[in-house]
Amino acid sequence: MHKIQIKQAWTEVERCQHCAIRHLVLFSDLQRKDFELIHKPIDEIEYKLGDVIYKQNETMQFVYTIRSGLVKLVQSLPGGRPRIVRILGQGDLLGIESLNNQQTKHMAISLDKVDLCRIPHSVITSLQYNSPRLHKSLIVRWQKTLAMADFWITQISSGKIKCRVARLLLLLDKKSEGENFLMPTREDIGLMLGITTESVSKTTAEFKRQQWLMISKDNRATLDVKALEQLCSD
Amino acid sequence: MHKIQIKQAWTEVERCQHCAIRHLVLFSDLQRKDFELIHKPIDEIEYKLGDVIYKQNETMQFVYTIRSGLVKLVQSLPGGRPRIVRILGQGDLLGIESLNNQQTKHMAISLDKVDLCRIPHSVITSLQYNSPRLHKSLIVRWQKTLAMADFWITQISSGKIKCRVARLLLLLDKKSEGENFLMPTREDIGLMLGITTESVSKTTAEFKRQQWLMISKDNRATLDVKALEQLCSD
């Protein structure tokens, strides 16, 4: 976990204004005068595979936006094994539930090398009183998050295992910004789908035999997208 | 479906300010000067069991808050049976995805007699530029909706059927403001849990034999909450 802090306000503004993925992140629609309201440092932080970004039931003073990489949100509830409830990727917002002094509802763990912007709550709250554009940004993000939650329920948590594994792989592919993705452990895939690791393994092994899923030496996955889409199209 | 329109602006303000469940709905924190920004009529609409409040893939000029009753959100996707992705109750926000000219992502259908406030988009957008309190209200609601989505994934869509049925019944009970609730059809419960109607029926029949679930002549359910909570507590 490597941290780059940008201390001077003007530098942050510069950075955010010229951020290559600005159109994807929280501050997409902000204008110069909005940026001038940012008085606290926004850090850029790198995580490597398996790093814990935050734990469940913590209070935080930050939210995060993802610059690159994938992050899993794990929820552990009394009387049930943990379950991965969402995968977040570029532009997604992380830890939003910690606003308003709430505790975090998940443990967030990186699924690969991950690059985040760490934004103090105070930046959000001071902006939200002054920037209708941030407000709109937040609503758009809300809509996207809910759409993902719905997808997780209808496509990832229901149906035949073969279909669910296929859909999940396609989702990981889509969320990986065109690059191939680091294959999650069979156990993690099981926690996403709500099935056992053995069932996952049997399915992915079959996919590999069919050449629908190819895994390189460094554990990166490439898909036969057409074939996998076909698999459950009816 | 019966509509009560409050035409004069001052009357609306009066109504919202004195609304009995104001602390639960979108405008909970609004103050007098916020209300003065409302220039469009907010209608109060009643629906009966099975009424369609809106359909999927529509554009709407309204969002709704629920004054009383329960509403199911059904999502139908190509290549899959429909699935109920959420149940909304008192204070919950309905059709939020229709803001920003998006299409609705679900069909919303009442599960009982339902009372809604219908709020024109313009009320939200004009307030959001002027009322940080509405903004905060929306974020709180976002957090609640996501918590429900997570619950749906971890508790309603995973695990043994007996547990899932029990958890769903307990949820319906909790969302019913202390009153007993109208028992949904076995088919609807199946669409919530992602299982077949027969499996639901076998489970609820068993619960009735155990007296953990009692259904009155008019199809209202009362639970042995303790027993059902016990059922899957480990």
Added chain:
DNA sequence: CGCGCAATTGAGTTATATCAAATACGGTGG
């Protein structure tokens, strides 16, 4: 009373979980 729909029940099938073993793999130290 009987029609129509929803709910229940039962028998047989299938998908997935469970349990146990074997194999592959990545990293470490020699």
Added chain:
DNA sequence: CCACCGTATTTGATATAACTCAATTGCGCG
């Protein structure tokens, strides 16, 4: 570079939960 270890993955045999299909019962309503 190789041998070894621990962990992850794959595979197989069996048990079980849930689905499917079909029949029956119950219930509200005309």
